[in-house]
Amino acid sequence: MQNRKFVTVKTLLISGGSSGIGAACCEKFLQNNYRVYNLDINDNPSLQKYPAYRYLKTNICNNGEISLALEDIRNREAIINTVIVSAGKHLSGSIETTDEDALLDIVNLNLLGAWRLIKQILPFMKKKGGNIITIGSDQSTVGKPNSAAYGMTKAALAQLTKSIAIDYAKYNIRANCLGVGTIDTPLYRKAIENYSQKSGISLDQIEKEEASCQPLGRIGLPQEVAELAFALSLDNLAYVTGALIPIDGGYIAR
Template sequence: MAGRLNGKVAVVTAAAQGIGRAIAEAYVREGATVWATDIAVDKLAGLSGATVRKLDVLSDEAVAALARETGPIDILCNAAGFVHHGTVLECDDKAWDFSFDINVKSMHRTIKAFLPGMLAKGGGAIVNIASGAGSVRGIPNRYVYGATKAAVIGLTKAVAADFIRKGVRANAICPGTIESPSLDDRISTLASTSGQSVDAVRQAFIDRQPIGRLGKPEEIAAMAVYLAGDEAAYTTGQIFLVDGGFAL
C-alpha cells in the first residue's frame, strides 16, 4: 500500500546513510514531503525526492534554524547516534558527555524545536531510534551506549505522556544489529584493535542475532513508516523491537 504519508511533512536526522537514509527514502516513497538532514551533507547526494539540509544535531542554533525554515511538520524521526565501545573503565567524561549529547540531547533539541509546530497543527508523530542494547538488555562493552539508549526510552515515554491529549504521539524503535556503513566502520576498527580478521568480527555480530543474520535498514524503515502514519494513530509511548530476536 503506497501513499500512507501523503500530505505529511517529515524531518529525518542522520539521513545520509544506514537507518536514517532508509527511513528518509521510505517516507518519500510513501508520499511525504521530506527534509533529509545530516552533518555530512555531501553524503545526502542522490537522495531523490527529498529536500536535503546540513544539520548539526549538537547545535541548538542549527536545529532551531531548521525548524524555522521547515515550518510546522507532521513527522520527526530522530536517527542520529553514536556507538561507544567499552565498559565503565573505558568511558571517560568526554566519551560520556559526547554520547549523551548526540544520542539523547539531540532528540531533546529537535523535539523542543519541532513540537510547537506539531501542536499548532493539532498533532504529529515522533519516531526515535533507540536500540536493543541498553533499552531491553545489557550487552558487553556498551556501557555508555546502553545508558543513552535506555534514556531515549524514558524521553520517548515522557513526551508521549505529556502530549497524549494534544494529538502528538511518540514511539521508539529498538533495532538489533543492522547492516550499515557505520557498522562496517566499527567492524574495521574492532578488527584492527583486536587482531581478529574483519570476517571474524563480522561473524561475531551475526552470531549474537538469534535469527542468524544482520538486519537491513529497510526493515527498520518499514516500522518507522507505520509509526509515522495514521495506521498507528492509537499507538504512543511504546518501544518496538526490530531485532532478529536479540532480546529473547
C-alpha cells in the same frame, strides 16, 4: 521565489537522514509521496534525485542551528506529520575505559540532541498533532559488554520517548521508540572494522559471530527498520504510542 505553505502532501523531518537507518527512512518516505527534510551535518547525494527531498545542514548539538532549520521548514509547511530522530553514534568502552570527554560527547548527540530537536518542534506539532519516532537500540532494554556510555544514552532515549508520549497525548502527538538491534549500517561496519584491527580477528569471522548471536541468524537491514518506521506513521496504527518496539531479530527475546 515566494515561500508557499503546502497542506496536501505529508511531511517528514528527520535528523541523521544521510546514512544508514536514516537514509533508508528518507528513501521509504520519499517513495510514498512524503516531502522529506533531512537535518544532518552531511548530505547524501543519492537522495537529491527526489524532487521532494530537502537537505538542511544542521548539527543537532547546536540549538541555534536547529532553530534556523525549523524556521525554514515552518515557512514552507503547515504541518509536520512525522519526526524521526535518527542522528547518533556508537562508543565502545566500559565505565573505566571511557573518559569523561567521550562520555559527554555521546550524551550530547544521542540524548541531548534528541531532547533539543523534539523540544523545539513540539510547539509546532501541538497545533495539529503528529508522530515522533526515536531510533533506540536493543540496549534500550538489555546491556552489552563494553557499551556503558552508548547503552546509557539509548536507555535514556527510550524513557524520554515514553515521557513525551504521556505528556503530549492530549495534543494528539504520538511517540514511539524503536529498539533496533544489529543492523548493517556504516556505523556497524566501522565498529567491526575497529574491532578487527584491535583484536586481529578477521572481518569475515566477526560477521559470522555477530550473525550467530541473533536468533534469526543474520544481521538486519536498514530498510527493515525503515519499513517499521513508516508503518508507525500510518493512520491505522494511530493507537500506538509510548511503546518501545524491538526490531532486533529476536535478540532481547532470548
